[in-house]
């Protein structure tokens with residue numbers, strides 16, 4: 346396709362004048378183009394073709410050792426007013442940020458190719474979809490964007506002559522950790538990312554656009570852009586209900602989105618609509634409708650097995666890009682927790698020889714697969730529906746060893762916003778920094794909310810007033826531990842038992858106990874049929890709330906709220922009410 350959009354042409358010209366690539370390649374999204382790029386990526390050594398029999402159409406890639414996760418401390422929201430970025434974001438004035446970034450980008454593509462990637466976030470032809478264009482000097486980015494988005498002519502067609510697109514510029518530069526910056530300019534719908542090759546920092550359609558920029562658009566336009574999976578549950582009578590879940594990175598969103606119901610739940614099916622991001626709007630029927638803006642899964646590999654998540658593993662059996670996992674001598678991949686014996690010898694994620702006797706991990710804990718959603722065995726027939734799917738329930742949750750019980754329901758929407766706003770979780774390897782530290786991660790959006798989080802809470806409250814039939818809001822915690830530090834709840838497919846209670850609550854089919862933190866199930870209302878080695882007493886244990894632990898929790902929430910100068914009064918009132926209920 347020849348681009349005739351004048352705004353696009355001018356912008357590409359400006360960016361090329363800055364970065365000075367040897368050539369510019371316009372991406373059309375065709376199969377022929379994919380084949381050509383793959384040959385080039387393999388011949389340059391940037392990517393490795395995996396065994397065509399075992400993993401047809403699959404490629405392997407290693408990022409630099411210093412570049413294996415999102416860098417939150419180097420991610421900025423650049424708004425004219427510092428307050429608009431808020432207390433949870435790094436901020437830089439736009440003029441200063443552009444000047445610094447221009448310095449880093451200047452001539453950075455000399456000797457390289459600049460690829461122009463038009464892409465769509467959201468299903469083709471959907472009124473809620475949005476167009477982005479990413480300029481990048483990384484062929485790996487192009488091949489990943491081909492999986493994660495609807496890329497090429499389809500996006501240019503949707504854009505037409507419009508100047509409304511998100512402008513993304515990515516350059517590998519020298520992959521210099523000290524000069525790595527992920528800059529967002531929400532006032533210009535612009536993202537500039539430099540000195541990284543790690544997916545979360547460079548696949549600009551995902552976290553940068555679909556969450557940080559989109560949360561700004563959603564705030565302005567009256568919708569929600571959230572770090573949420575969407576799944577559908579079909580009951581034996583054929584009725585399908587949809588649930589979203591917001592959990593921090595690497596807390597099992599992909600696993601929950603693809604779960605297989607336990608044997609007792611005959612006739613139930615779970616379908617995946619999305620595993621990471623939900624864009625939600627109020628439908629004409631007064632319900633909230635959600636779409637998955639992505640077209641693929643950028644999932645954490647370690648721990649993914651035929652036991653933990655067969656649907657994810659099966660999705661990756663062809664046309665998938667593996668990053669920073671271990672490579673076997675016969676062109677296969679391996680990672681810790683894959684559920685198959687370790688290979689006798691392999692090359693680890695650092696490119697070093699590895700054997701099962703090695704003390705180092707073979708795969709980086711944040712190693713990833715990039716796989717087409719269309720290949721997922723349980724992909725929802727509605728996953729590309731232009732109008733999305735109607736949401737009955739929303740789950741919030743994190744990794745909490747003690748405080749949060751297995752599940753509870755908020756008293757109402759506003760209390761649900763409070764539950765989401767006070768969510769906390771132990772940190773994981775998805776972002777650089779210490780792992781296992783408890784941090785407040787409101788709605789799992791701490792690293793992704795592209796504006797003042799106080800305003801974000803207010804937006805949620807305002808949305809609740811506009812949704813006639815709002816989803817019910819729940820909190821779940823699969824991660825309570827015993828004295829030995831072991832998880833008590835079996836998790837994975839067994840989480841279906843909790844989803845069933847959630848839907849029963851939505852349908853008004855089951856009673857609950859009113860507690861200081863919300864409505865909780867009676868132990869007999871969570872079906873434990875066939876769950877060997879797990880007793881009703883175990884369940885009662887993880888449904889308990891310890892007032893001493895919650896006294897600390899309330900202190901934690903007070904400290905958390907104290908950081909917000911734009912905290913909505915409703916949130917302060919919710920905290921006061923929680924304290925009163927415990928008193």
Ligand code: OXD
Nearest residue numbers: 545594595621643775
């Ligand atoms: C992700 C993340 O990659 O949240 O989805 O880090």
Ligand code: MN
Nearest residue numbers: 572594595621
């Ligand atoms: Mn995520």
